[in-house]
């Protein structure tokens with residue numbers, strides 16, 4: 937598993953499930969710009985479940 941940049945995950949339609957603010961891709965995680973939660977990306981797919989917060 938390499939840490940190189942993901943294929944551009946389109947996050948324009950994705951919001952944080954907790955605070956509904958925009959998200960941004962940071963390395964191989966997704967970071968919420970609102971509440972600061974971070975979500976894992978598994979196999980290129982953001983796992984935006986509140987109980988999977990890193």
Ligand SMILES: [Zn+2]
Nearest residue numbers: 952955968971
């Ligand atoms: Zn949030």
